[in-house]
Amino acid sequence: MTGGLTGLSGLTPEDPGWQELALCAQTDPEAFFPEKGGSTREAKRVCQSCEVRQECLEYALGNDERFGIWGGLSERERRRLKRRIS
Numbered sequence: 001m002t003g004g005l006t007g008l009s010g011l012t013p014e015d016p017g018w019q020e021l022a023l024c025a026q027t028d029p030e031a032f033f034p035e036k037g038g039s040t041r042e043a044k045r046v047c048q049s050c051e052v053r054q055e056c057l058e059y060a061l062g063n064d065e066r067f068g069i070w071g072g073l074s075e076r077e078r079r080r081l082k083r084r085i086s
């Protein structure tokens with residue numbers, strides 16, 4: 001095991017191949033970048049069924065993605081998670 005970064009799909013977050021399996025690419029991308037105060041429920045629901053959720057979240061955390069829903073978490077939730085694990 002190398003740092004536990006390999007998700008169930010066998011891909012690593014560094015491997016951009018995971019993005020080809022991104023479920024959100026087949027849905028409305030705007031749902032993932034809602035206006036401030038807009039609903040994130042629909043995007044999070046899609047993430048729940050996405051097989052590369054772990055890779056996506058680790059990518060977002062590793063690249064300090066500030067905007068949008070990544071790996072089922074909102075900006076605020078990712079900030080909170082980052083504080084917990086750093």
Ligand code: SF4
Pocket residue numbers: 021022023024025032046047048050051052053054056057069070071072
């Ligand atoms: S976890 Fe969500 S944001 Fe990430 S690729 Fe999957 S559907 Fe898209």
